[in-house]
Amino acid sequence: xxxxxAELPTxxxxxxxxxxxxxxxxxxxxxxxxxxxxxxxxxxAHRIGQEGASTDPQTFRAVxxxxxxxxxxxxxxxxxVLMRVDADSTDAAAQAKLSELERVQLEYQKLRxxxxxxxxxxxxxxVQAGEYRILLEEARVQAQHMMSEPEEVLAAExxxxxxxxWVKLHGNLTSQITAVVLGEELPMSAVRNxxxxxxxxxxxxxxxxxxxxWKAHEVALAAALNGYKGEVSTLNxxxxxxxxxxxxxxxxxxxxxxxxxxxxxMVDSLPHWRRYFALKARALSKNRLDWWxxxxxxxxxxxxxxxxxxxxxxxxxxxxxxxxxxxxALAERAFAERWLDASPRKGKVGGAYCMPVxxxxxxxxxxxxxxxxxxxxxAHELGHAYHNLCLREVPYLLRQEPMTxxxxxxxxxxxxxxxxxxxxxxxxxxxxxxxxxxxxxxxVVVDIHSRFLFEQAVFARRRERELxxxxxxxxxxxxxxxxxxxxxxxxxPYMWAVKGHYYGSNFYNFPYAFGLLFGLAxxxxxLTEGPDFVARYEELLASVGKYSAxxxxxxxxxxxETEAFWQGGMAVLIQRIERFEQLLLSK
Numbered sequence: 240x241x242x243x244x245a246e247l248p249t250x251x252x253x254x255x256x257x258x259x260x261x262x263x264x265x266x267x268x269x270x271x272x273x274x275x276x277x278x279x280x281x282x283x284a285h286r287i288g289q290e291g292a293s294t295d296p297q298t299f300r301a302v303x304x305x306x307x308x309x310x311x312x313x314x315x316x317x318x319x320v321l322m323r324v325d326a327d328s329t330d331a332a333a334q335a336k337l338s339e340l341e342r343v344q345l346e347y348q349k350l351r352x353x354x355x356x357x358x359x360x361x362x363x364x365x366v367q368a369g370e371y372r373i374l375l376e377e378a379r380v381q382a383q384h385m386m387s388e389p390e391e392v393l394a395a396e397x398x399x400x401x402x403x404x405w406v407k408l409h410g411n412l413t414s415q416i417t418a419v420v421l422g423e424e425l426p427m428s429a430v431r432n433x434x435x436x437x438x439x440x441x442x443x444x445x446x447x448x449x450x451x452x453w454k455a456h457e458v459a460l461a462a463a464l465n466g467y468k469g470e471v472s473t474l475n476x477x478x479x480x481x482x483x484x485x486x487x488x489x490x491x492x493x494x495x496x497x498x499x500x501x502x503x504x505m506v507d508s509l510p511h512w513r514r515y516f517a518l519k520a521r522a523l524s525k526n527r528l529d530w531w532x533x534x535x536x537x538x539x540x541x542x543x544x545x546x547x548x549x550x551x552x553x554x555x556x557x558x559x560x561x562x563x564x565x566x567x568a569l570a571e572r573a574f575a576e577r578w579l580d581a582s583p584r585k586g587k588v589g590g591a592y593c594m595p596v597x598x599x600x601x602x603x604x605x606x607x608x609x610x611x612x613x614x615x616x617x618a619h620e621l622g623h624a625y626h627n628l629c630l631r632e633v634p635y636l637l638r639q640e641p642m643t644x645x646x647x648x649x650x651x652x653x654x655x656x657x658x659x660x661x662x663x664x665x666x667x668x669x670x671x672x673x674x675x676x677x678x679x680x681x682x683v684v685v686d687i688h689s690r691f692l693f694e695q696a697v698f699a700r701r702r703e704r705e706l707x708x709x710x711x712x713x714x715x716x717x718x719x720x721x722x723x724x725x726x727x728x729x730x731x732p733y734m735w736a737v738k739g740h741y742y743g744s745n746f747y748n749f750p751y752a753f754g755l756l757f758g759l760a761x762x763x764x765x766l767t768e769g770p771d772f773v774a775r776y777e778e779l780l781a782s783v784g785k786y787s788a789x790x791x792x793x794x795x796x797x798x799x800e801t802e803a804f805w806q807g808g809m810a811v812l813i814q815r816i817e818r819f820e821q822l823l824l825s826k
Contacts, residue, residue, distance in 0.1 A: 247548055250326075250602050251577035255319045259336055267316050268340075274309045275346055281305060288353025288388070292360075299366040302354075303636065309347070310635035315597040316340065322602055325588045326580060328414040341399055348398075352391040355381045370637060370785050380489060384478040394474060405466040409742040412459060414588045418448040426585040427452065428606040431737075434534040435610050439523075446531035446731075453733035457708035460736045464697075465705040467742050472702055483698040487746035491753075492641040492787040496800040498749060504805040505688050505752060508813065509722060512685045515677055515816045516726035522823055527728040534612065534678055537671045544668055545609040548581070555618050558659035559652065562765075563773050566625045566652065573603065573624055579617075581607040590739070591616050593623030593649075595638075599631030611660065611675045615653050622652030629780040640783035642747060644791065646754025647761065648780055653679070654762045670822045677819060680812050683755045685722050690748040693718040693735065711735045753788070756808030760797060763811065 256264040281301065285293040320340050323333035358378035361368070368375055385391055416427045421444050425433075430452070433445035453460070472483055480486050488495055520528045522537060546554075552574055560567035573579060580587075583606040591605045601624035607613045626648035630638045660672040696714050700706055706714070712732035719730040731737075740747040761779075765772040775795075782791060792799050799805075 247581040247607055248574075248577055248579050249582065250322070250580035250604075252319060252322060252602070254576075255315060255596055255602075259332060264316075264319075267312060271309070271313050271316060271343060274305070274312055275343065278305045278309060279346075279350060282350060282353065288357045292357055294361055294366065296365070296367045299361065299368070303371060303634075306354075307635045311597065313344070313347075314595065314635070317344070318594045318596045318602070322594060322604070325410075325414075325604060327586045328411045328588070329586045334411075341403065345395055345399060348395040349392045351395075352385060352388045355385065356388075373785055373787075374636065377489075384480055384486070386477050390477070398470075402467050402470040405463040405470075406739075406743045409460065409463045409739060410588055412456060412463075413736070413739070414586055416452050416456060417585060418445075418452040420445050420448045426583060426587070428583040428587065428589040431589065432583060432606065432608045434531060435536060435608065435612060437536050439532070439535070442531040442535060443529070446529075450731075450733055453736045457733070457736065461706070461708040461711055463742060464711065464735060465701065468697055468701045468745075469705070471745055472698055476702075484695070484746060490641060491643045491750055493643055493753070494787075494789060494800065497789060500800055500802045501749070501753060501756065501805045502688070502691070504756075504802050504809050505684055508684060508809050509688075509724070511813050511816055512681055513724050513726040515681065515819065516723070518816075518820055518823055519674065520726075528726060529729045530727060530731045531729075533681070536610065537674045544611070544671065546611055546614045547609055548607070551614040551617060554614065554660075555621065555656055558656055559618075559621075561659070562651075562655045563625075563777075565628070565777070566622075566648075569625045569628050570621045573601070573621060578624065579603045579605060581605045581617075583607070588739075589737075591620055593620045593627070595627040595630075599628040601627045611672050612678065615657060615675065615679060618656040619649040619653045622649035625652065626780050626783075629777050630784075633781055633784065637784040641788065642744075642750035643753040643757075643788050644783040646751060647758055647783070650754050650758025651762060651765075651776070654758060666822075670819070670826075673815060673819050673822065677812075677815055680755065680815070683751050684809075684812070686719075687748045687752050689715075689718040689722040690734075690738065690740075691746065692721060694741065694746055694748065697735075756805050757788075757792070757797075759808040759811045760804065761795070763807070764795060 256267070258264065282288065285298050287293070287298075287302065317340060320333060320337045323330055324337050327333070355378045358375050359382035361375055363372045363375050366375075386394070413427060417424050418427065418430045419425075420430055420433060421441065427449070430445050430449050433441055436442050436445070475483050475486055478486075484498075485495075488498055516528050519532070519535075519537075520526060523532060523535060525532065552570075556567050556570050556574075559570055578601055580603070587606070588604070589606055592603070594602045594604070596602055603617075603620045603624060605613070605617060605620065607617065623645070626640075626645070629648070630640075657672065657676045661669055664672060693715055696718065697706065697711070700710075700714075712735075715735050716730050716732050719727075719734075723730070735741055761776065765776070768775075779791065779794070786794075789799050792804075797804050
């Protein structure tokens with residue numbers, strides 16, 4: 240382990256619970272069990288979901304109070320257990336406790352069919368639903384796409400040994416895979432970080448070692464993907480959804496018109512991104528980029544600037560404060576109270592995420608290295624933490640934001656910090672920062688679209704039969720070739736094995752593009768309105784669980800069903816490509 244890696248922070252979980260045998264953990268566990276029992280007894284007593292059920296405002300409010308209390312108690316407990324597993328998948332005690340807690344959560348899932356049917360029959364005005372009106376509106380849609388209650392209960396019970404088990408297999412297996420790069424054995428997260436190494440020989444060696452490692456585990460990973468997607472597709476058909484995309488649109492609270500308008504703008508932008516790839520290839524003295532060049536730094540003949548952890552911390556806090564004092568203070572608190580686990584290591588899951596742990600607090604998992612791209616990821620995850628802070632006074636049921644709106648604050652943070660770097664850094668360093676931002680945006684536009692195409696194709700074929708690992712690879716290559724086109728000389732056929740989103744959710748790809756383009760539109764509004772924008776922005780963040788995406792956007796005067804809206808966000812990115820070209824050609 241390098242000295243830099245050794246100095247990276249690990250998170251403090253003891254302030255949540257001092258361990259599985261501690262009194263706070265055991266008391267909270269018992270509280271969850273008791274709240275669940277009380278909820279069950281209340282539903283029985285008031286015949287919720289049955290004939291003759293109570294439909295008065297008092298019963299409605301009592302159900303909401305119980306659901307909110309249960310969610311507030313379960314959330315931090317589940318987060319703690321899951322983070323123990325994600326930090327070290329070899330932690331047998333944590334794995335066992337997660338399995339136990341999933342069985343407790345299953346008992347709640349078994350109550351959901353009757354709850355949804357009851358909510359669907361309520362009149363919002365009659366029960367004085369107020370800001371909870373969206374729960375009734377969505378319950379009416381869900382009621383149209385539910386199996387019988389016994390079937391829904393059985394599906395929930397089988398999920399632990401079905402879909403959820405495949406998700407666990409992917410996470411546990413991939414967190415323990417290692418690969419040997421130039422004689423050194425590294426965890427997969429560290430191998431993938433070498434994609435940002437300044438020397439092409441190292442990047443290429445890491446790419447080749449990574450592909451070999453995925454191939455060595457392809458049978459188990461293909462079984463996991465077949466199992467998860469097969470279960471989801473079967474349930475979608477049984478529930479009467481017209482296709483496998485429809486429930487993902489519903490869960491993300493956007494209409495098909497919105498999604499299709501955004502996708503058309505993304506496809507129309509692909510020639511601009513291929514031009515960016517060609518420019519980068521020229522800068523690297525290559526005819527075309529290889530896959531291992533996508534994250535290569537722009538070094539101008541010297542090593543790229545390294546961003547140490549402490550320097551990155553100061554930079555983020557300083558420039559967030561120019562946008563929002565509250566966002567900067569939250570970032571300072573996250574560093575001071577050790578909310579972050581930053582070092583890559585074997586047994587730790589890859590990627591990055593922010594986990595709410597109650598009372599507006601969060602924990603952040605990273606796989607950090609000393610680059611501006613990692614600094615940008617840190618700013619991104621701190622944006623999620625700020626969003627959690629803005630939601631602290633909102634009841635649990637109304638904090639459940641769709642994935643489309645969940646990226647709003649993270650994109651804003653990332654944009655604020657990226658634009659600050661371009662303002663204050665010397666010209667010699669601006670090119671690398673600008674290109675790093677374009678790397679990230681290209682992933683969200685170009686690569687995300689390839690993932691969408693891949694998932695569409697997999698769902699269509701999985702309805703007929705299982706796919707082999709080779710067929711998954713071929714489908715992945717076809718999707719990448721359609722989006723990257725001739726801009727690349729090589730591709731990554733095993734990206735289906737890399738991305739955990741394929742296993743734990745469905746179509747968790749277009750929400751990233753939505754978040755980027757929506758966030759850029761909000762940033763443009765901030766540039767127009769100045770400091771007065773921030774209060775409205777914080778109100779928007781606190782409201783993401785109360786409205787559909789279209790309704791929330793309309794409050795800012797945005798029409799998401801028009802291509803013009805999405806073109807506005809894309810225009811910002813295209814301007815950055817043009818600026819990149821100017822800086823590159825002026826060298």
